[in-house]
Amino acid sequence: MAAPDRDREPEFQRIQRRFAAHLRDPDRHPAPEGIEERRLAVYRNLFFNNINGFLEKGFPVLRALHDEPAWRRLVRTFFEAHTSRSPYFLEIGAEFVTFLAEEYRPEEGAPPFLAELAHYEWMEVVLETADAPALDGTTVDGDPLSGVPCLSPLHAVLQYRWPVHRIGPEHRPTEPPPRPVWLLIYRGADERVAFMEINAATARLLALIGEHPTDSGERLLARLGEEIGHPDPAALRAFGADLLAGLRQRGLILGIREGRSAN
Incomplete structure (x- = not known):
């Protein structure tokens, strides 16, 4: 499948791409022209803090292992570098697990178990939010050895x-x-x-x-x-x-x- 021809993109899509790139990594990607810096700062903080808050709640043990600067660097690296496969906000945890297992290059001295710990914590969220099963053709009573x-x-x-x-x-x-x-x-x-x-x-x-x-x-x-x-x-x-x-x-x-x- 051929790559999209960026030269033929409508102007509003180019602006959207520049805006999204700036929000993810403002140090490397300048903002589109004509947007007030104060407003840009609001968006930058809003997007990052939403991701950060979700990860803090979903991975509390992982968070507790990092001091504030180290944790924010980890979240920032995920926010800047990872391309999500799902557009759904509730899938951020799964995307974070994938990032740690397949893409992340740990800082020197980082614990070697980060990816497995994240997967373990994510599985708890998966089971908490799964739909409850229904009994189908079973009896509550009975011997699990003979049945x-x-x-x-x-x-x-x-x-x-x-x-x-x-x-x-x-x-x-x-x-x-x-x-x-x-x-x-x-x-x-x-x-x-x-x-x-x-x-x-x-x-x-x-x-x-x-x-x-x-x-x-x-x-x-x-x-x-x-x-x-x-x-x-x-x-x-x-x-x-x-x-x-x-x-x-x-x-x-x-x-x-x-x-x-x-x-």
Whole structure:
């Protein structure tokens, strides 16, 4: 697809582009002629402060790790350098996460976990604002081992190099742990977003529930045992029973459907 011919743009579009470029980076892009500096300052502050305020609320831990000058430099770099893929204001958080993961060149001495921490905080916002699921063909009562456990879609299984759920002003790790960190973040029955640290086996069981939506809990545990080569099926079944009961208590299992057994 050919690039737009800027020479043929209407004059008002050229002015709009110059005005937008100036608002994003006034040091490098002069304002269009004929606009009073006082008015330009109002627009510059308004646009930047709106973005800054949204990011401060959406990424409170990330904000707390920066002093005021460092934070404003980070937001300013995002504001000036990132080209958003979405025109919606509510997608600013996702754009910021993309910027940190793919485009940002951290300052010397910046924490190495910024991108993962931002993603973790953004996922909380995603789950807070997601539409609540509806029960479909499930019963609230039932045994999640003999029946099919139906997971709420309001959850995410996340893997990180850094323990992002523990990071804060008083805890700034400089080296990642030897093993990846698995987190289950979810919106529970009380409509609050929470998280729990899980292990790789639990993460895989949750993935299997989604991959085999007609399997009973027993069948899912049998699949898990086959994959990891677990030597004690009875112990694995007990682990699975406790785990599924805990997920139901937290509101992650919405109900039970009839399904295939493990045999």
